[in-house]
Amino acid sequence: MKVDNPQAFRFIMQDEIYLLNKDKEVINTSSSANIPVAETQPVVELPPPVIEQPAAKQTSVTPEPQTPDPLVKTPEPAFNYLGKNNKNFLVLVNYANEEHIVATHLTALESILKRKDLSIDDVAILNVYKYTPLKLATLSEYFKPTRLVIMGKDSLPEGIGNLPLNQPLQGKKTHVLYSFSFDEMMSSNDNKKTFWEHMKTL
DSSP: OOOSOGGGHHHHSOHHHHSOHHHHHHHHHHHHHHSOOOOOOOOOOOOOOOOOOOOOOOOOOOOOOOOOOOOOOOOOOOOOOEEOOTTOEEEEEOOSSOSSOOHHHHHHHHHHHHHTTOOGGGEEEEEGGGGOSOBHHHHHHHHOOSEEEEESGGGOOBTOOOOOTTOOEEOSSOEEEEEOOHHHHHTOHHHHHHHHHHHTTO
16 A cells, blocks of 8 residues: 555554654653653661660569457356346256266355355355366356355365365455355264354355
């Protein structure tokens, strides 16, 4: 095909076909010159960040002060006794096979108390057999006796010392009589009489 105007090739052919090699170089050079080239920044490697660890707290272990245990009060003994102790009159007896006192002995004691214008409610009759060893301080704390009759050596509490038989003693707070047991009195009228003579003084 004969083309009179070379510019007509542009409409029927691609640029690369009809451009001469020297023309391509000029176009490529000029077009690349118009494209801005990003300046390459030097790569600066940063050291890894240093994370400061908080300094370990030096804690001194101080032992907590020991709080003393609350004082444990020894519970008062629950004495099982006969009477109501209205007049703080304590009678100590000792019977292995009785809860309080032999019935015949109780009758005799009630008769003696009646002569002193006292009743069974005015006294406390304690059988010490179940509670031995029994301390005088424990009895004093619990019964607070102003009069104390000890009937027989087996009824003596600990801490009372050597008491003379049938010789009433007046203490600071308590009038004490250490005398025969009922078994010893029931078989002897003389012992009954002696006991009564001293009971009258209490």
